[in-house]
Amino acid sequence: MNILVINCGSSSLKYQLINSETGDVLAKGLCERIGIDGSCLTHTPAGKDKVVIKEEMPDHNKAVKMVIDALTDENHGVVKSLSEIGAVGHRVVHGGEKFNKAVLIDEGVLKDIEELSSLAPLHNPANIIGINACKENMPTTPQVAVFDTAFHQTMPKKAYLYGLPYEYYEKYKVRRYGFHGTSHDFVSKHAAEMIGKDRKDLKIIVCHLGNGASVSAVKNGECVDTSMGLTPLEGLMMGTRSGDMDPAIMEYICKQENLTASEMNTVLNKKSGVYGLSNYTSSDFRDLGEAAEAGNTYAKDALDTYSYRVAKYIGAYMMAMGGVDIIAFTAGIGENNYQVRRGVCDYLEGMGIAIDDEKLKIRGEDLIVSKEGSKIQVMIVPTNEELAIAQQTLALL
Ligand code: ADP
Numbered sequence: 001m002n003i004l005v006i007n008c009g010s011s012s013l014k015y016q017l018i019n020s021e022t023g024d025v026l027a028k029g030l031c032e033r034i035g036i037d038g039s040c041l042t043h044t045p046a047g048k049d050k051v052v053i054k055e056e057m058p059d060h061n062k063a064v065k066m067v068i069d070a071l072t073d074e075n076h077g078v079v080k081s082l083s084e085i086g087a088v089g090h091r092v093v094h095g096g097e098k099f100n101k102a103v104l105i106d107e108g109v110l111k112d113i114e115e116l117s118s119l120a121p122l123h124n125p126a127n128i129i130g131i132n133a134c135k136e137n138m139p140t141t142p143q144v145a146v147f148d149t150a151f152h153q154t155m156p157k158k159a160y161l162y163g164l165p166y167e168y169y170e171k172y173k174v175r176r177y178g179f180h181g182t183s184h185d186f187v188s189k190h191a192a193e194m195i196g197k198d199r200k201d202l203k204i205i206v207c208h209l210g211n212g213a214s215v216s217a218v219k220n221g222e223c224v225d226t227s228m229g230l231t232p233l234e235g236l237m238m239g240t241r242s243g244d245m246d247p248a249i250m251e252y253i254c255k256q257e258n259l260t261a262s263e264m265n266t267v268l269n270k271k272s273g274v275y276g277l278s279n280y281t282s283s284d285f286r287d288l289g290e291a292a293e294a295g296n297t298y299a300k301d302a303l304d305t306y307s308y309r310v311a312k313y314i315g316a317y318m319m320a321m322g323g324v325d326i327i328a329f330t331a332g333i334g335e336n337n338y339q340v341r342r343g344v345c346d347y348l349e350g351m352g353i354a355i356d357d358e359k360l361k362i363r364g365e366d367l368i369v370s371k372e373g374s375k376i377q378v379m380i381v382p383t384n385e386e387l388a389i390a391q392q393t394l395a396l397l
Helices: 061-070 107-118 124-137 149-155 166-172 182-192 248-257 261-270 272-278 283-291 298-323 329-337 338-350 385-396
Strands: 001-008 013-019 025-031 039-045 051-054 085-092 143-146 203-209 212-217 222-226 326-332 377-380
Touching: 001 061, 001 124, 001 377, 001 385, 013 061, 013 149, 013 385, 025 061, 025 212, 039 061, 039 107, 051 061, 061 124, 085 385, 107 124, 143 385, 149 182, 149 222, 182 212, 182 222, 182 377, 182 385, 203 298, 203 329, 212 298, 222 326, 248 261, 272 298, 272 338, 283 338, 298 338, 326 329, 326 338, 329 338, 338 377
Parallel strands: 001 085, 085 143, 203 326, 326 377
Antiparallel strands: 001 013, 013 025, 025 039, 039 051, 203 212, 212 222
């Protein structure tokens, strides 16, 4: 069955049409600047050149119409009609405590996602707009919500509670939720398959290192801890997000720089992480690597701090699970960036895990990089969140 996977932001919409049996991507694309002047759709059919369609998209409804037109177009389309799209799988960021797996969307589910918007004010409303636009344009096609938080719902209380007044949890649901769940689920499953085992019998640490980054501890197939929290700001230092820090820094800097709490929140989300720490050199790890090699000490410090923090989480999760069988690197940096992987593996070697440095340099493919005979397997496992969403959508139908 062909499944349309939708990842909707407030002014953008990414899509992939996937044959869920073979995993083949038939076409993918991106609508940009929805509701802003100069909107455009970039559509790439498999094996063909991309097509850029510049047309105003005043809202997401128009964007979805254009996506359907592109997918069914005589020249650059990949299906004859809408009837060849069996279902739509939507990436939904926050499922709160309500959703521990993907669900078929009905009015009740939509209402629940809306109610969870207070926990993800930037994301859930955009996801709802995407769902409604698809419902409008494809009224008879089943729509499925796949939540970023769902995989982490198996965490025990001791992992998800914060050291705050309990009433905040009861009144406002302040707790750790975790994100990138679809990726942690997909990668932990696939990592186990790579050594011919079932993840039910393994302890796995997944390091999802992209612009946003998180680590998870997956024990016997279930997530038992993860580094992101109520929001994606907690945990690892990221491209532009601070990750863990002393919460008292908030008030201190607000006073020093005369900022409001909301302005400080923007600093922590958009101007911090390796970007801020490298003295605004870049949030992109390729730039940082080049800058560090050219002698930029801010960039070098940012990279060192980044790897150190990933290693610290690995150590913590080994303790949480009573050991580890597999440590998997994934996402843009985890799959491609030798410097960061090398930095983290230095700490692993300090614990006696032997790494094949030549393999560690290889980019973007399934690969075991620990040396043969190693008790702990270190791996590179490219993630594929869209395929995972398509598979979960299919499973529900
Ligand atoms: P997002 O969270 O936006 O999906 P990605 O998973 O695409 O992020 O990761 C983006 C990061 O991956 C960037 O910092 C980028 O520098 C890094 N990256 C991507 N490709 C490479 C590469 N070939 N070499 C080194 N770093 C890379």
